[in-house]
Every structure is written in C-alpha cells, then in structure tokens.
Amino acid sequence: MKDVPTILRLRNVTKWFGGLKAVDSVTIDFRERKITGLIGPNGAGKTTLFNLINGFLRPDSGEIYYRNIRIDHLMPWEIAKLGIGRLFQDVRIFRKLTVLENVLTGKPSHPGEALTPLLFSLHKVRKIEAHLLDEAHHWIEFVGLTGKEHAPAESLSYGQQKLLSLARLLVGGYDLLLLDEPTAGVNPVMAGKILDIIKKMVTEEGKTVIFIEHNMNVVVEIADWVYFLDEGKLAGMGRPQDILGDVNVRKAYLGI
Amino acid sequence: MNYLLHLFIMISIYSILAMSINIITGYAGLLSLAHAAFYGIGAYTTTLMMIKLGINFFPALICGIIVTGLLSLAIGYPSLKLKGDYFVLTTIGFQIIIFSILYNWISLTRGPYGIPGIPRPSLLGHEVSSLPEYFVFSLIIALVVFIFVRLLANSPFSRALRAMRDDELAASAMGKDVFRLKICSIMVGSSLAAIAGALYATYVTYIDPTSFTLDESIFILTLLLVGGSGNLRGPIVGAIFMVLLPEALRFIGLPDTIAPNVRQIIYGLLLIILMRYRPQGLAGEYRFE
Amino acid sequence: MLLQFIANGIVNGAIFAILALGFGLVYNTTHTFHIAYAAIYTTAAYCCYTLYRIAGLPLLISILGGLISGVILGCIIELLVYRPLVKRDAPLSVALISSIGVYIIVINIIALIYGNETKILIPGIQKTYQLGSVILTQIQVIELIIGIVVCIAYSLLLRTTNFGKLIRALADNPNLLSAFGVDIYHLRLQVFALSSLLASIAACLVALDVGIDPYVGMPAMLISAVSMIVGGVGIFVSPALGGLLLGIIQSLAIWKISARWQDLVTFAILIIFLLLRPQGIMGRRRRLEEL
Numbered sequence: 001m002k003d004v005p006t007i008l009r010l011r012n013v014t015k016w017f018g019g020l021k022a023v024d025s026v027t028i029d030f031r032e033r034k035i036t037g038l039i040g041p042n043g044a045g046k047t048t049l050f051n052l053i054n055g056f057l058r059p060d061s062g063e064i065y066y067r068n069i070r071i072d073h074l075m076p077w078e079i080a081k082l083g084i085g086r087l088f089q090d091v092r093i094f095r096k097l098t099v100l101e102n103v104l105t106g107k108p109s110h111p112g113e114a115l116t117p118l119l120f121s122l123h124k125v126r127k128i129e130a131h132l133l134d135e136a137h138h139w140i141e142f143v144g145l146t147g148k149e150h151a152p153a154e155s156l157s158y159g160q161q162k163l164l165s166l167a168r169l170l171v172g173g174y175d176l177l178l179l180d181e182p183t184a185g186v187n188p189v190m191a192g193k194i195l196d197i198i199k200k201m202v203t204e205e206g207k208t209v210i211f212i213e214h215n216m217n218v219v220v221e222i223a224d225w226v227y228f229l230d231e232g233k234l235a236g237m238g239r240p241q242d243i244l245g246d247v248n249v250r251k252a253y254l255g256i
Numbered sequence: 257m258n259y260l261l262h263l264f265i266m267i268s269i270y271s272i273l274a275m276s277i278n279i280i281t282g283y284a285g286l287l288s289l290a291h292a293a294f295y296g297i298g299a300y301t302t303t304l305m306m307i308k309l310g311i312n313f314f315p316a317l318i319c320g321i322i323v324t325g326l327l328s329l330a331i332g333y334p335s336l337k338l339k340g341d342y343f344v345l346t347t348i349g350f351q352i353i354i355f356s357i358l359y360n361w362i363s364l365t366r367g368p369y370g371i372p373g374i375p376r377p378s379l380l381g382h383e384v385s386s387l388p389e390y391f392v393f394s395l396i397i398a399l400v401v402f403i404f405v406r407l408l409a410n411s412p413f414s415r416a417l418r419a420m421r422d423d424e425l426a427a428s429a430m431g432k433d434v435f436r437l438k439i440c441s442i443m444v445g446s447s448l449a450a451i452a453g454a455l456y457a458t459y460v461t462y463i464d465p466t467s468f469t470l471d472e473s474i475f476i477l478t479l480l481l482v483g484g485s486g487n488l489r490g491p492i493v494g495a496i497f498m499v500l501l502p503e504a505l506r507f508i509g510l511p512d513t514i515a516p517n518v519r520q521i522i523y524g525l526l527l528i529i530l531m532r533y534r535p536q537g538l539a540g541e542y543r544f545e
Numbered sequence: 546m547l548l549q550f551i552a553n554g555i556v557n558g559a560i561f562a563i564l565a566l567g568f569g570l571v572y573n574t575t576h577t578f579h580i581a582y583a584a585i586y587t588t589a590a591y592c593c594y595t596l597y598r599i600a601g602l603p604l605l606i607s608i609l610g611g612l613i614s615g616v617i618l619g620c621i622i623e624l625l626v627y628r629p630l631v632k633r634d635a636p637l638s639v640a641l642i643s644s645i646g647v648y649i650i651v652i653n654i655i656a657l658i659y660g661n662e663t664k665i666l667i668p669g670i671q672k673t674y675q676l677g678s679v680i681l682t683q684i685q686v687i688e689l690i691i692g693i694v695v696c697i698a699y700s701l702l703l704r705t706t707n708f709g710k711l712i713r714a715l716a717d718n719p720n721l722l723s724a725f726g727v728d729i730y731h732l733r734l735q736v737f738a739l740s741s742l743l744a745s746i747a748a749c750l751v752a753l754d755v756g757i758d759p760y761v762g763m764p765a766m767l768i769s770a771v772s773m774i775v776g777g778v779g780i781f782v783s784p785a786l787g788g789l790l791l792g793i794i795q796s797l798a799i800w801k802i803s804a805r806w807q808d809l810v811t812f813a814i815l816i817i818f819l820l821l822r823p824q825g826i827m828g829r830r831r832r833l834e835e836l
Contacts, residue, residue, distance in 0.1 A: 054429055080431035092426040094419045096486070096542060104412070105419045108431020112412030115440055129412060172430065287638050338819060340637055341578045345770060346819055349812035352767075356809040470763070474645060481642065520653040527646030528626060531639045 007032040007176055007208050008053065013062035013072075015048055015232075022048045024232035025062070030176075035202055035209045037219045037240065040229035046212045047089060049229070050178050054086050055079040066176070080108040085174030089181045089212075091161050095154040099145055099164055102153050103136040106168035132171075139167040143197070159186045166194065170201070177201065179211040183218055195222055216244060261391045265459055267499045268398035269452050274479050274491030275405045276448035281477070282485030282542055283414055284441035285421030287340075289473045290331055290347035291449055293354035296468025297324045298450025299457040300358060300365055303374050306458075313377030317454045321447045327354075328446035332439040351470050358465040370464030374457050394455055401448055402488075408444070409488055417441055418486070421542075478523050481530060484540015493539040498523075550800040551793060552679040558792025559692025560747050564765055565772035565784030566699055567743030573716045573779055574736050576637060580644040581622050582744055582769065583762030584651035589615030589745035590752040590761065591655055594664055611752075612745040619741025622647055623734055631733075648762070656759040665756040684754045691750060695743065696785050703781055712736060713781070771815045777825025786826060 008030040015023040023045045030036050038046045051057045053064060055076035064072040071079050080086075085108075094102050110132065111117040112125040140146060143163040148156070153164060162185070169177065182198065183191035199222060201207040213219050219226060219240050226243045228236035236246050277291045298320040305316035334346045358365050365371070376385050377393065384393045408414055419427040420434050428434050457463045475498075483494015502519050510518060535543040564586075571579045593611030596602045602610070626643050671682040681689075703709035714722045715732055723729050747765070751757075768791065769784070776787025791811065798810040818825065 056425065056429075075433070075435075076425075076428040077431045077433045080429055086429045088426065088429075092423050094422040094426070096422050097415070097418055101415055101418075105415055105427070105430055105432070110412045110416075113416040113432065114436070115413060115444070118408075118411055118413055125412070168430070287641070334816070334820060338823070341576075341641070342774075342819055342823065344578065344641065345774070346816060348767065349815045349819075352812045353809050353816075356806065356812075360805040360809075474649070477642075477645075514657055517653040517657045521650050521657075524646040524649030524653070527649070528643050531635075531643045531646070532629065535639065 004031040004034065006030065007067060008210070009063075009065040010049075010053075011063045011065070013049075013052060013059045013064060015045075015052060015057060016060050021232050023052065023059075026229075026232070026234050027062075028227055028234065030208065030210055031225070032208050033202060033206055034224040035198065035211065035222050037223035037226040038210060038212045038229060039214070039216075039219060039226060039243070040235075043231075044229040045232040046229055047180060048232075050086065050180055050212065053079075053084065053178060077108070080172070080174075083173075083175040085169050085172045085177050087165060087169050087177070087179040087182055089184065091158070091165050093153045093156075093161050093164050093168070095152070097153055098150050099140065099153055099156070100136060100149040102164055103140055103167050103171050104132060106171035107132055107135075108172050108174075135171055136167075139171045142170070143167045144193070159190050162186055162194070163190070166197065170197075174207070176208045176210070179209060181212055181214065183213070183215060191218070198222060220244070258387055261387050263499060263503065265391055265394045267495050268394040269455050269459070270476075270479060270495040270499055271398050271492050272401050272452040272455070273449055273476050274483060274495045275401060275488075276445045276452070277476055277480050278445075278485050278491045279405070279408065279417075279441050279448070280445035281480060282487075282490070282540070283409075283417040283421065284438060285417075286335055286438065286442070287344050287477075288331070288347045288442075288445075289344060289470065289477060290351045290354075291445075291476045292468045292470070292472035293351045294324050294328060294446040294449035295453045295456070295472070295476070296354060296358055296465065297327055298453025299463050299468070300371075300453075301450070302454035303371050303457045303463055304364070306375060307371065307373070313375075313379075313454070313458060317451065320450045320454050324450035324453075325443045325447040328442050329439070332442040335438045335442060336435050347473075348470065351473050355465055355469055358468060365465070368464060368466075370462055372462045374461040374463065376461065377458050390459060394459065397451065397455060401451060402492075405448070406488055413437075413440075418542075475523070478527060480537075482523075482526050482537050484537030484542075486536075486540055486542025490537055490540035494537065497538065547800060548677070549679050550796045552676075552681060553685075554793035554796025555789070556681065556685045556689050556792070557795065558789035559689050560751060561768055561772050561788030561792050562692055562785035563695050563743050563747040563750075563788075564769040565776065565788040566695070566782070567740040567747075568766065568769035569773040569776070569778070569781065569784035570712070570736060570740045570743070572773060573781060574712055575627070575631075575715075575733060577627060578637070578641045578644065578770075579740070580641065580766060581626070581647040581651070582740070583766035584648045585615045585619045585622070585741045585762075586744045586748045586765045587652055587655055587757070587759060587762035588618050589741075590748040590757045591659060591759075593749045593752055594666055594757060597666055598664070608749045611749045612742060615745030615748065616738050616741045618651070619737045619744075620734055623737040627737075628730060628733070631730075652759045652762060659759065661759060663756045663758045666753050682754075684750070688750050688754065691746065695746065696782070699743075699785075700782055708735065716779070716781075768811070771811055773825075774815060774823070775818050775825055777828030779824075779829075780827050783825060783827035790826075 006029045010026050010028045013023055013026045014021065026049065040046055052059055055074055059072050063070055066082055066084060069082065071082065094105065110128065112129055117125055140149060143166055145160060145163055145167065153161065156164060182194050195218065198209055202209055223240045226238060226240050227234060228243055236243055273291065273295060277288065280286050280288050301323045302316045302320035305311045305319045306313065331347050331350050335343055338346055359367050376383050384390050416432045417437055420432055420437050424434055479494040479498045480491060482497060484490025502515065505515055505519060530537060568579060568582055571577055589611040592614035593607050596610040597604060597607035626647055627640055630640050630643065671684060673680050673682050674686055703713065711727065711732055719729055772787035772791050773784040775790060776783035795807055795811060798807055
C-alpha cells in the first residue's frame with residue numbers, strides 16, 4: 001500500500017462539542033482509488049469526521065489536506081469545487097425541485113449560477129446547460145430513475161430518493177466521494193445495485209470512496225481498507241476480514 | 257375609463273413589487289418584511305435625483321436601483337449569519353430604521369410633508385404626461401421586469417436558489433456558494449422594488465413616508481403569499497387579486513368609511529386560511545411547509 | 546434633568562419588562578414568534594376601556610375584565626391557530642405568517658368598532674409624587690411597583706412551582722417531556738394564558754397612563770422582541786433585564802438626541818445585538834456549528 005498516493009490526509013484532527021471530544025487527535029491517510037470504510041459504534045465520531053472534511057465544521061486543532069491543499073478552513077462549496085462530494089445519511093434531496101432539477105444542481109461549478117455570466121455570457125451558459133442536461137439524463141438512467149425526471153423529488157419513495165441523491169452526487173464529477181451509510185434503509189436488491197455503482201466508480205472512473213457503514217457485510221464486500229473509530233479516537237485499522245476479528249472492535253460493538 | 261387605467265397602473269407597480277419579493281422570499285426562501293423600505297428608498301432616491309439634481313427619469317432610476325441595491329447589504333449581510341425568526345426580525349428592524357430616516361431627516365426628504373411636484377418621465381423629449389400614456393409606460397416597464405425575472409427563473413441561478421431554500425447544507429455541499437446566492441438574491445429583489453418605487457413616485461407625482469411603512473411590507477408579503485410564490489404566475493395573480501379586491505368590495509356596496517378595515521380583515525383571514533389549507537396560494541408553486 | 550429622564554426610563558422599563566417576559570415565555574417554550582401578542586395587548590386595553598368608560602364599572606373590575614379578555618383571546622389563538630399547525634408539524638414561518646393574520650384581523654375589528662382616535666381612560670391631571678428632583682405621576686409609581694412585583698412573582702413561579710419546572714423542561718426538550726406522559730398541548734395552553742396575562746397587565750397600565758388607539762399593539766410587541774434579544778433568548782428572566790435597559794436607553798436617547806429618533810435607536814440596538822451578540826446579555830453562546 002505504500003506506493004499508492006494519498007488523496008486525503010488528516011493530521012491530529014480534534015473537535016470538541018462543549019465538554020465532549022467528538023473527534024480526538026485523528027490521523028489518517030486515505031489512499032487514492034481505494035474504497036476505505038469507516039466503522040465504529042454510534043457516536044464514535046464518524047459523521048463528525050465527514051462534517052469536518054466537508055467543511056461543515058472547523059477542527060479545533062489539526063489539519064486536513066486534500067491533494068496537498070489545506071482544506072480545513074475552507075467553506076463547504078469551495079471544498080466541493082476542489083473535488084470532494086458527499087452523500088448524506090439522511091438523504092437530503094431538494095424536496096420541492098424535480099428529479100431532473102435535483103441532478104442538475106449536482107454540478108458544483110456551473111457559471112449559470114452566478115448573475116454576471118448569466119447576463120453577459122448567456123450563450124455560453126446555454127451551451128453548458130445543454131451539456132449538463134445530457135449528463136443528467138445519463139445519470140438518471142444509470143440509477144434507474146428514467147421516466148421520473150419531472151416528478152417532484154418529495155414524491156419519490158425513500159429508496160428512490162437515495163438513488164436520486166446518488167445520481168446528484170455522480171453528476172458532480174468529484175474525485176473523492178464521502179458516502180454516509182449508502183445502503184441504509186434500502187432493500188437488498190437496491191443495496192446491491194448501489195454497491196455495484198460504487199465499485200464501478202472506483203475501478204472504471206478512478207474515483208476514491210470513503211464510506212461509513214454499520215452493515216458489516218457491506219464492509220467486507222467492498223472495502224479495500226477499514227478504519228475503526230471509537231469514542232472519537234482511531235482505535236484500529238486493517239483489511240476488512242482482519243479488523244472484524246479484532247478484539248477491540250468486537251468489544252465496542254458487542255460489549256464482549 | 258380613467259379609473260380603469262389607474263387600476264392597471266397600480267397592478268403594474270404591484271406586480272413588480274410581487275415579482276421582486278418573490279426572488280427573495282419565494283426562490284431564496286428568505287422571509288422578508290423589509291420590502292416597503294426598498295420600495296421607498298427607490299422612490300425617494302429617484303425623486304431626489306430628479307428634483308434636486310434635475311436628472312432625467314432613466315438616469316435617476318439607475319441611481320435609485322444602485323442606491324437600493326447597495327443599502328440592501330444591510331439585510332444581505334445579516335442573512336448570512338442569522339436564520340429564520342432572527343432574520344425576519346432584522347428585516348423588521350431595517351424597515352423601521354429606514355422609515356424613521358425618511359420621516360425624520362427632514363432636510364433631505366421633507367419628512368411627513370412629502371415631496372410634491374415630481375415630474376413625469378420624459379422619453380426622447382416627449383413627456384409621458386397623460387394617463388393613457390402612463391399606463392402604456394408602466395405596462396412596458398412591468399413587462400421588461402417580467403422578462404428579466406423570467407430569465408432568472410428558468411436559469412441555473414434560480415435552481416441554485418431553490419436548492420438553497422430547500423436544504424442549505426446539502427446545497428453548499430454541492431458547490432453552491434450560499435453566501436453569494438443570498439446576497440445576490442436580496443440585491444436583485446431590492447433593486448427591482450426600487451423600480452416600482454420610481455414608477456410610483458412619477459405616477460402619483462407626490463411621495464411621503466407613509467406609503468413605505470411596516471404595514472406596507474406586510475401588505476406586499478401578503479400579496480406574494482396570496483398569489484403564490486416560487487413561480488412566475490403567482491406574484492402577478494397576487495397583484496391583480498389584491499389591487500382589485502377593494503374594488504370588488506366597493507362594487508358590492510361596502511361603505512367607504514369601513515372599507516379599509518374590512519379589507520384588512522379579509523387580508524388577515526386570507527393569510528390564516530391559506531397557511532392552513534393552501535400554503536401555495538392561488539397560483540403558486542412553493543408551499544411554506 | 547437627567548435624573549428625571551432616567552426615572553421615566555426606569556418606569557417605561559418596568560412596563561417593557563412585563564411585556565418582554567410574556568413574549569419571551571412563549572418564544573422560549575414554543576419557539577413561536579408571537580406577533581399576535583400585539584393583538585392580545587390591544588384587546589386587553591380596549592376591554593378595560595370599554596368596561597371603565599363605557600359601562601361605567603369600577604376601575605379594578607374593569608382592569609380585571611381587561612386581563613380576562615386578554616387571556617381568553619390568547620388561549621383562543623393558541624387553540625384555533627397555533628395548535629393545528631403544531632400538530633401538522635408546520636415550519637415556524639407558517640406560524641409567523643398566521644400570527645400576522647391574527648394581528649391584522651383583531652386590530653381592524655377594534656378599529657371598526659372604536660375608530661382610530663386615541664381614547665383616554667383617566668381624563669384630567671394626575672396626582673404626582675416628588676422624590677428629590679424627580680417627579681412621577683401616580684400611575685407611573687404604580688407601573689414601577691407592579692413591574693417589580695411581576696418580576697419577583699414570575700421568578701418565584703419559575704423556580705418554586707411544578708408549573709415552573711414543567712415550563713423549563715418544555716423549553717429544553719418537549720419530546721422528552723411528552724415521553725414522560727406530560728400533556729404538551731395543555732402545557733402550551735397554560736403558557737399562552739400566562740403570557741397573555743402579562744401582556745394584559747402591561748396593556749391596562751399603559752392604557753390608564755397615556756390612553757390607547759388601535760395601533761399601539763405592534764410597537765409593544767416589537768419592543769418585547771427587542772428586549773428579549775437584548776436580554777438573552779433562552780433564559781426566562783433575561784427579557785425583563787432587556788426591557789429595563791431599553792427603557793432607560795430610550796429615555797437617554799430622547800434626552801441626548803431627540804424623541805424623533807427613538808425608534809431608530811431601539812432598532813439599531815437590535816441589529817447590533819443580532820450581529821455581534823445574538824445570545825443577548827445573559828445568554829450563553831450557543832455553538833451554532835453550521836457555517
């Protein structure tokens with residue numbers, strides 16, 4: 001693993017919530033073009049870690065580097081434009097927008113979203129929009145939501161909304177994908193579909209994936225490497241089959 | 257016939273106000289009670305440019321738009337830091353402060369005495385003085401505003417605004433600069449309100465601060481909610497409905513002494529009933545729920 | 546001269562304190578921006594006026610009638626307007642807009658019945674008391690005393706009674722309270738009743754002091770909101786502190802600048818607090834982590 005480049009580096013990242021250390025001096029190197037799993041009991045700090053990487057939270061100490069650029073003090077939209085995309089545990093689709101509009105918003109750098117290009121380079125904006133429409137239709141078809149383009153997103157079932165959020169993420173062209181419980185709340189068929197998409201993203205598109213999961217079968221199936229978090233600290237790491245046999249992991253999850 | 261023209265002119269003016277607050281409240285999702293302040297700043301700036309500096313209508317209008325747009329930062333900046341109720345309270349504060357300035361800075365605005373004798377606009381030497389001419393003039397301006405708003409409404413910009421409205425956190429993770437979006441939507445919305453102000457000033461040829469109170473802000477918001485927000489039709493339907501409602505009441509014989517109060521009671525009832533049973537208003541798309 | 550202004554400011558502050566406590570009570574427990582508070586204020590004042598000046602009833606009975614009317618209206622508003630929205634889990638903006646609707650309806654009904662002119666309850670010159678260089682009217686002294694009494698009583702209510710404990714729990718975690726079997730809706734009703742009582746007390750006092758017109762409610766509600774922000778949201782007694790301070794600051798503004806700019810000063814203070822210290826004077830900095 002030593003010769004694989006690092007795409008995301010966390011250095012002694014710490015985050016306090018009141019008197020509680022949600023993330024405690026975490027140092028991790030995430031390898032490019034790999035699928036890395038983050039596991040740990042509830043409240044271990046996994047989603048907080050994602051929020052820190054994303055820019056929703058600022059670390060109280062430590063640094064975060066994305067491709068050697070320091071990102072821990074940047075705004076979430078700046079981080080997205082650098083190439084980091086996020087899938088949320090609670091889906092978070094744009095409820096009043098249509099399925100198509102949801103996917104169209106997934107592109108982080110669209111000139112038509114600013115007033116000046118809109119007013120003075122309308123022709124160029126229209127061309128980019130036409131391109132984007134093609135891409136959007138491609139990803140909607142990819143996740144199997146064809147025919148629902150003009151339905152309001154809130155009219156979709158939970159599983160469909162999850163697929164929608166995936167399509168919205170994929171259109172963004174991100175190099176690093178942060179997936180928070182990608183298969184939670186969906187039936188096994190759908191889950192299998194999502195995992196196939198994730199694997200394809202890495203093997204065919206060269207993306208990097210970091211995911212949080214509670215379902216150990218998923219972890220074993222797709223993860224190249226796993227980090228185990230407990231009470232905000234990095235408490236273990238290794239290959240999936242190794243980490244699951246780890247005594248500390250079992251203690252934390254099963255209390256034995 | 258003259259009265260009919262007057263009604264249509266008021267519908268044009270209120271359509272512009274409704275479309276402009278729709279950008280801030282309907283698309284960007286920022287509930288604002290400051291819109292009458294922007295309406296007033298536009299009216300007063302255009303008026304003062306025309307009367308005190310002798311500038312023509314269109315350059316004065318541009319000044320009005322610029323001044324209003326700049327002053328809108330006074331609620332634009334707080335919108336980045338304050339959410340929900342706190343932001344609404346800020347807009348109320350801004351509204352009251354602006355009214356206070358318009359009312360009390362007598363050396364600038366003549367305060368409660370108002371500014372009379374505002375000239376009608378003149379285009380290429382011809383003054384738009386008669387009522388039918390002003391009707392066409394206001395209609396054209398409202399149409400231009402509509403075309404501009406339609407361009408915005410169908411653009412990626414509006415999509416980004418609505419995404420931010422629906423889920424600010426998710427939108428920011430998708431690369432949407434929510435700070436820039438909020439400031440832009442407030443600047444555009446307020447600048448368009450300034451146009452309505454300029455129209456109102458040159459139509460009535462007299463302005464005073466009592467047209468730009470907190471009550472007027474509430475009226476404009478009611479207009480938007482009744483007609484419906486989040487799309488293009490709603491604001492215009494709202495403007496037509498709210499301008500014509502008093503006429504309908506007069507038509508059924510309601511005495512003029514009690515008409516203003518009855519009208520207000522109807523507005524209040526509309527708000528409550530709509531919020532309860534039809535939050536998208538008469539023709540809107542976005543439901544505050 | 547300055548002392549007189551400060552004294553006036555403290556008296557006004559006492560009224561603002563009572564008002565702000567009522568507004569803050571509703572906001573802290575239900576997170577409703579209770580614009581209809583203005584309607585309750587106006588109704589109580591007009592009811593007192595009607596009983597005293599039109600029906601000729603004794604003053605204390607009229608005041609009691611005013612208080613009762615305010616409380617009844619407050620409860621009706623909660624039952625008919627807010628509660629259905631809460632049950633539907635409607636967002637706060639919907640409640641705010643409905644609140645505006647209620648305010649508009651009530652004050653226009655009052656304007657229809659009574660007209661727009663100012664009505665005086667106690668005509669003629671009032672009895673005055675002199676303390677050093679400060680002169681206060683009888684009603685001003687009463688306002689001050691009642692302000693102090695209300696603040697102390699409210700404080701005791703919160704700290705010592707079961708109701709007080711329940712309210713503080715409601716503000717903290719309504720779901721948990723509900724899980725313990727407490728009827729949230731009944732509690733809310735009691736909150737609105739108490740809040741309306743406070744508004745009505747202030748309304749009747751001010752009505753007796755300077756008279757009323759249909760539009761006095763909105764400024765009263767706004768000053769309550771500003772006092773709450775300045776004092777500190779989330780703490781039950783801090784709005785009273787905010788109210789007192791605002792009363793004094795307003796008076797000082799009149800003394801130094803002019804009465805005309807009173808509103809501007811008040812709302813400039815609001816905006817300064819919202820931007821620089823949104824938790825108010827007594828509030829603790831909440832770590833709002835989102836951006």
